[in-house]
Amino acid sequence: MQDKFNLPGQSKLTSALASVLVLIQLAAFVLILLIVAPLPLSYVENARGYPATRIVLEQSDKILKTVSPFVRQTIPTRIGGKDQTVWILVAGLLASIVVVGAIRGRVQRASMARQVRRQVAAWKRDLHIADNSKAALELDRQIKRIGEAPPSSRSELLKIFADTKKKLDAWGREMAFLAIDVVGSTSMKETEDKAAVQYDFIEYRKLVEEVFKSNGVLKSTWTPDGVMACFSSVDEAVAAGKDVIRGLAHFNANVRLMKREFAVRCGVNAGYVHFDPDTPLEQMSDRIIDIAGHMQKYAEPNTVAVARMIVEPLRDTAGFQPTEKVVDGYEVLHWTPTAG
Numbered sequence: 001m002q003d004k005f006n007l008p009g010q011s012k013l014t015s016a017l018a019s020v021l022v023l024i025q026l027a028a029f030v031l032i033l034l035i036v037a038p039l040p041l042s043y044v045e046n047a048r049g050y051p052a053t054r055i056v057l058e059q060s061d062k063i064l065k066t067v068s069p070f071v072r073q074t075i076p077t078r079i080g081g082k083d084q085t086v087w088i089l090v091a092g093l094l095a096s097i098v099v100v101g102a103i104r105g106r107v108q109r110a111s112m113a114r115q116v117r118r119q120v121a122a123w124k125r126d127l128h129i130a131d132n133s134k135a136a137l138e139l140d141r142q143i144k145r146i147g148e149a150p151p152s153s154r155s156e157l158l159k160i161f162a163d164t165k166k167k168l169d170a171w172g173r174e175m176a177f178l179a180i181d182v183v184g185s186t187s188m189k190e191t192e193d194k195a196a197v198q199y200d201f202i203e204y205r206k207l208v209e210e211v212f213k214s215n216g217v218l219k220s221t222w223t224p225d226g227v228m229a230c231f232s233s234v235d236e237a238v239a240a241g242k243d244v245i246r247g248l249a250h251f252n253a254n255v256r257l258m259k260r261e262f263a264v265r266c267g268v269n270a271g272y273v274h275f276d277p278d279t280p281l282e283q284m285s286d287r288i289i290d291i292a293g294h295m296q297k298y299a300e301p302n303t304v305a306v307a308r309m310i311v312e313p314l315r316d317t318a319g320f321q322p323t324e325k326v327v328d329g330y331e332v333l334h335w336t337p338t339a340g
Contacts, residue, residue, distance in 0.1 A: 014111035021104040176237035176270035179296035181226035196257040215240040221281040241266035241304040267295025
């Protein structure tokens, strides 16, 4: 997350437009100085006798001669019996500076908000954050704050980004995922009594859910005969897979009504994901979860398949044996009940 957290700057187009608006403000300020220059210079003796002051006064005269007639034709300029054209021009230029500044701020905020939205979209894509998750809602809320922030308050903008990062980090954690599927479930049901099929699979699901609960499952989601479960650690996920396989011995001997025995394939994977307790597991999308499913798909019956790099840090590595399989670029080890 650290390397993806960058405060966006202005786009080239926005920077160019902002520069033009700044130049307009500077031009208006210079015009104000030239227009009012005769007032202080009137106290300077022989002001037109010096090159610098003479140029200023000549430019002031040109501006007033060019603009004053238009102003007098457009709006009343005699106030209190005096011609106030100069001060009306000054007031108009000051107003233009304020208006242009407001436009520049709006343009900068809009550009910043667009770039933040693009970055947030990239975060959601890269971190697999669901649109309806708390993390996504928090990101949207922070975008709104950025759009409302004063353009000059970079420190406030940095604070908003820091707050956003803290929120995202709060949902980010190391998680482990266990995928289990019944081997040949479709063919098992052929020629079987429907009541027996329904009973066996209901009891099988009870077995799995009891095992998950005893191993601290955080959430799970079922397909018709398969399940994906989320745990806080690899040890818990692997232990749950082992316990399901061990539990099938009693299940097949004392509970099952169908002819064929139940066998399962288990796959485990782990990594850093953004975990929102309120988001259903089936709505979570991440390569880490996908790999757990792939491990399960290529596992042997009644084994727990795990990448070598995931197995090595486990507290209990007994029973894991190397295989010749490579899944998604990872060497696969598997655990069997006979080996451990």
